[in-house]
Amino acid sequence: MNEEILFAREDETERPSSLDDGVDSQKYLIFMAAHLKLGVVAEDVVEILNNQVITYLPMVPDYIRGIINMRGQMIPILDICARMGMPSRERDSLVVVLNLGEVQLGILVDGVDQMLDIPKANIHPLPANSTQVLVSGMCSLPEGAGTMMVLDCEQLIPNE
Amino acid sequence: MGSGNDILDMYIYETNTLLEQLEGIVLEAEKESAFSQDSVNEIFRIMHTIKGSSAMMEFDTLATVAHRIEDLFFIIREKTMDVVSQGDRPALFDLLFKSIDYFRGEVEKVEASQPLDKDIDSFLSNINSLIAKIQGNPVQEEAPPPSKAPAADSAEAGPRHADPSGAFASDKNYPYELYLTFDEGCGMESLRAFMLVTAVRDFCAESEFTFQPADVETNPGTSEFIIENGFCMRFKSPEHREGAIGVAKSSGAIQSYQSHDYEPPAPVEEEHAPPAAAGVPAGGQAAGAGQPADASRHPGNQHAPKESLISVSLSKLDQLAAVVGEIVITESMVTASPDLKGLELENFTKSARELRKLTDELQDVSMTLRMVPVSNVFQKMTRIVRDMTKKLNRPAKLTLLGENTEVDKTIVDSIGDPIMHMIRNSMDHGIEESQEERIAAGKDPVGEIVLSARDTGSEVIIEIIDDGRGVNDDAVLAKAIRQGIASPDVEYSHREILNFLLAPGFSTNTEVTEFSGRGVGMDVVKRGVEELGGNVSLSSTLGKGMTTTIRIPLTMAIMDGMEVAVGDSIFTIPINNIQATMKVGPGEVIHDSTRGEIIKCQGNFYPIVRARDLYQLQSGVTEIEEGVLIWLEAGDHSYCLFVDELLGQQQVVVKQLPAYVNSFNVKNYGINGCTLRSDGSISIILDVASLYTAARGV
Known part of the structure; x- marks a missing residue:
């Protein structure tokens, strides 16, 4: 169901975009977290949910808000703002459920911006002395829509 | 399972099942020091099946060994158990146990895709020498019963075609009969018979002949029947029969054929006619066969009754x-x-x-x-006790109780090791070293270990009780202090001392023995059982013996839980752990020097753990009189948990927490899983034992 929505969006966004066709590119889902635009590879996105009741889980780091029940599956929810060291929002926001290899993870975001095809060449590394965590690259969005930071999903999963 | 090869999986599964069955029979028979004719037939059948399927899978060594054992039991079957003198019987039992181990070992290798042991010569010569011994013995058999097959049949051990006309109903429409028997052990008799039928069809119309068993093409089970009784074809004309004889001569593995003409009421003597006994229904042999030959003897009811079981992957x-x-x-x-609220529907x-x-x-x-019965696991223990009795030279018997108790398959699979450790432990450390010692203590010289299982509805309780020496508290404590597990300054209770036995790296036996290992045993038991969600407790009386009690929830997937609320959070506590719930006033709470709270109930003092404080929850009751105390017990821990209120008892489906969450070690804080509540919200399942450990550590 969600995939259909995603593809529909892609059709809308692909044509007006000024990016060259036929270049080695990847689709990104861009969402808002605090003042940042963050992007994740669209393939990793399972579903976007809202109005979820999150069950609080004790004894875990603060950035884990708890777990939700998605059709019988327990999905841990990360407050991405808190995880990246920004002040976390209290208000209910959207959950983007990601499938990262074996792990399914939901991240709390403020809103979904757009879906965009971005050539790999357009993604630049962070400045060498940047202290930014969880980001693997940056990319200027077309039509002056700002800058997207590519979320490094691998880093979300704690390595044993 | 892992091999991904269905036929191979089936082979492994089948062979293991047969070996288990075989072991059961042999253990049973060893007690009486004789095989009943039924067991002999059964062993013969098992070996035959293993031989056939191993040959099919091209595990030739296995097939050869099975073949020799089959030969051995063929002789015993023919001449009854009396052929094995009392002196040779222990050798026979040992040989069987050894071969069971051999087969198990080889099947394990097959499973792990390792090369099979090629060197089976010494093993075979063992079997052969036993066979030679048996055959060398004068047969102490009484005269064969008159109804038994003609003398020609029992005279030599090799061929075993039964009295031909006994097993087959004649048919006057097809008067020209042909009886065939196949070479012993050629395998796939049904297929061979069917090939013959196909060859005959080339020159003879279907309506011109019949054959029996009629379902050789579709039912491989008819092989048994053919081995027992041979294969029968009947023709309308003698010419066709001659043709069939030609076919039979040219095809391999035909041991003998015999023509016979249907005898109308006035008997006509033919030169190949079977002896006069022909008309007598086959007695001893056919009836004694493992397969119900009776069923196959009636046309139209050719299928031997099969167990209506299927195997399904877990x-x-x-x-x-x-x-x-x-x-x-x-x-x-x-x-x-909630949409239905207030509606009259x-x-x-x-x-x-x-x-x-x-x-x-x-x-x-x-x-x-x-759910599967625990009997398979229990049966294995009989074998362990048997082997250890021989090796340690300490007579002991194992009594099994409640083998039919059914538990979840995953539990049955993982419970074997803990039980085995405990049994070995009882044999090694429990039962006295000498019979004199037992007699001096006023006990039966033969030690006894009771292994029992019972089902209480929510959990299964497995007890291993030995009547040995029991645990010497002082020795255990001294040892624990030496090992650094216990502190010399503290006074320990009997129960605490027993628990040292379950501590890692503890072993009271100064020597490491073949059976009890390196003192890891008890620790492994505890961990193994805890992984299943259960717990182990020990009790012992010096000089009287020791009892190990293993409690395991019947199934891990569903449990009865009490839902409790703490602030906005909802937790589920396993009902099994709850001893009582109570409301208390502030006056009843006793404070210790570190501001810890203690409550006295039923004459004992228990610490209070506040769920809200432990989990640092934002909301929840703080005044002791407004909330509820739940008295919990798990393993050696007994304490009271303070929560806001009880929401009610609920049967819940246990779900694991996501691996991501578990990676933060929440399990160490008693957060063990979760379950969906009827409104779709999530309740967290608490593990009573680790919750207390966490609370004490805070």
């Missing part, structure tokens, strides 16, 4: 259980939907009640599918 059952769990939850989500309520009944039933059924 993963499918897991899937089923998961889906059923979902259905149960969804059902209550639908019927208890008479028909809906009625149907909903019906639905609930059915889903409950479905849940019960899907649970029982995974």
Whole structure:
């Protein structure tokens, strides 16, 4: 169901975009977290949910808000703002459920911006002395829509 | 399972099942020091099947060994158990146990795709020498019963074609009969017979002949019948029979053939006619066969009754259980939907009640599918006790109780090792070293270990009771202090001392023995059982023996829980751990020097753990009189948990927490899993033992 929505969006966004066709590119889902635009590879996105009741889980780091029940599956929810060291929002926001290899993870975001095809060449590394965590690259969005930071999903999963 | 090869999996499964069956028979027979004719037939059949399937899988060494054992039992079957003199019997039993181990070992290698042991010569010569011994013995058999097959048959051990006309009903429409027997052990007799039939069809119309058993093409089980009784073809004309004889001569593995003409009421003597005994129904041999030959003797009822069992892969059952769990939850989500509040829905309520009944039933059924009796595991222990009795030269017997208790398959699979450790431990450390010692203590010189299982509805209790020396508290304590597990300054209770036995790296036996290992045993037992969600407790009386009690929840997928609220959070506590709940006033709480709270109930003092403080929850009751104390017990821990209120008892489907969450070691804080509540929200399942450990550590 969600995939259909995603593809529909892609059709809308692909044509007006000024990016060259036929270049080695990847689709990104861009969402808002605090003042940042963050992007994740669209393939990793399972579903976007809202109005979820999150069950609080004790004894875990603060950035884990708890777990939700998605059709019988327990999905841990990360407050991405808190995880990246920004002040976390209290208000209910959207959950983007990601499938990262074996792990399914939901991240709390403020809103979904757009879906965009971005050539790999357009993604630049962070400045060498940047202290930014969880980001693997940056990319200027077309039509002056700002800058997207590519979320490094691998880093979300704690390595044993 | 891992091999991904269905036929191979089937072979492994089948062979292991047969070996288990065989071991049971042999253990049983060893007690009486004789095989009953039934068991001999059964062993013969098992070996035959193993031989056949191993040959099919091209495990030639296995097939050869099975073949020799089959030969051995052929002789015993023919000449009854008396052929084996009393002196040779222990050798026979040992040989069988050795071969069971050999087969097990080889099957394990097959499973692990390792090369098989090629060197079976010494093993074969063992069997051969036993066979030679048996055959060398004068047969102490009485005269064969008159109804038995003609003398020609029993004279030599090799051929075993039964009295031909006894097993087959004659048919006057097809008067020209032909009886065939195949070479002993050629395998796939049904297929060979069918090939013959096909060859005969080339020159003879279908309507011109019949054959028996008629279902050789489709039923491989007819092989047994053919081995027993041979294969019979009947023709309308003698010419066709001659043709068939030609075919039989040219095809391999035909041991003998015999023509016979249907005898009309006035008997006509033919030169190849069987002896006069022909008309007598086959007695001893056919009736004694493992397969119910009676059934196959009646045309139209050719299929031997089969057990109506199928094997299903466990993963499918897991899937089923998961889906059923979902259905149960969804059902209550639908019927208890907040949208229905305040509506008068008479028909809906009625149907909903019906639905609930059915889903409950479905849940019960899907649970029982995974249940298997513990008897297989228990049987293995008999073998261990037997072997250890011989090796340690300490006579002991194992008494099994409640072997038919059924538990979840995953539990049966993992419970074997803990039980085995405990049995070995009892044999090694429990039962006295010498019979004199036992007699001096006023005990039966033969030690006894009782292994029992019983089902209390929510958990299965397995007890291993030995009547040995019991635990010497002082020795254990001294040892624990030496090992650095116990502190010399503290006074320990009997129970605490016993618990040292379960501590890692503890072993009271100064020597490491072949059986009890390096003092890791008890530790492994404890861990193994805890992984299953159960617990181990020990009790012992010096000089009287020791009892190990293993309690394991019947199934891990569903449990009875008490839902409790703490602030905004909801937790589920396993009912099994709850001893009592109570409301207390502030005056009843005793404070210790570190501001810890203690409560006295039923004459004992228990620490209070406040769930809100432990989990640093934002909301929740702080005044002791406003909340509820739940007295919990798990393993050696007993304490009271303070919560806001009890929400009610609920049967819940246990779900694992996501691996991501578990990676933060929440399990160490008693957060063990979660479950969906009827409104779709999530309740966290608490593990009573680790919760206390966490609370004490805070």
